[in-house]
Amino acid sequence: QVQLVESGGGLVQAGGSLRLSCAAAGGTLNGYTMAWIRQAPGKDREFVAGIRSSGGTTRYADSVKGRFTISRDNAKNTAHLQMNNLKPDDSAIYSCAAGRGIILSSMTSPSSYAYWGRGTQVTVSS
Secondary structure, three states: OOEEEEEOOEEEEOOOOEEEEEEEEOOOOOOOEEEEEEEOOOOOOEEEEEEOOOOOOEEEOOOOOOOEEEEEEOOOOEEEEEEOOOOHHHOEEEEEEEEOOOOHHHOOOHHHOOEEOOOEEEEEEO
């Protein structure tokens, strides 16, 4: 079983940047599709970005395209989310998630992911 731990959240002004990291404890991320999923107060979980196990295929929510970049380092069992030009609407708890056997068309569905971290808070002030 994969245990995921996020880091890198914080408070930033609009237009600023943050880099989130996700590390696997006690296991490997090889073979897992990884994703970042966020949830703001009173809102449903929202897929942000995903990356297949090889790193060759990525998907992004329309709201973050051109601003966020997901990456992974399988040798270090880590995944990252570089967030640039942050907006107040990006404020949320960001969780790292992992799953195996996820078909391409299901990458953007939060329910496709079996393993989740506890999340890290991102707050963007205006």
